[in-house]
Amino acid sequence: MLEVNGKGRKADWKENLSVEAEQELNQLLERVKKHRCAYKDAENVQISQLWCTLIEMFRINNELEQRVARIEKVLGGLFKTYEEDKDQLVKSLIKF
Numbered sequence: 491m492l493e494v495n496g497k498g499r500k501a502d503w504k505e506n507l508s509v510e511a512e513q514e515l516n517q518l519l520e521r522v523k524k525h526r527c528a529y530k531d532a533e534n535v536q537i538s539q540l541w542c543t544l545i546e547m548f549r550i551n552n553e554l555e556q557r558v559a560r561i562e563k564v565l566g567g568l569f570k571t572y573e574e575d576k577d578q579l580v581k582s583l584i585k586f
Contacts, residue, residue, distance in 0.1 A: 521546045 529538035
């Protein structure tokens with residue numbers, strides 16, 4: 491048992507997190523709450539919550555990958571148009 495101030499109270503590990511880390515953890519825990527019906531009846535609730543957290547992190551990662559893919563597609567189109575316009579300009583300057 492870890493004592494704090496000699497009073498026999500266990501120190502909560504979350505108290506040692508930075509403010510930003512605590513906020514991020516709370517946001518993640520809010521997302522995991524929607525799986526409560528799945529993990530509350532599990533034999534080992536804590537492990538089940540961790541698996542649900544992994545599910546949410548997987549979903550977050552997929553959302554980010556989809557957003558990046560859309561951005562890459564837009565930028566790819568812009569750069570393709572830019573290269574085509576540049577090539578056309580160079581050809582017109584050569585003819586001139």
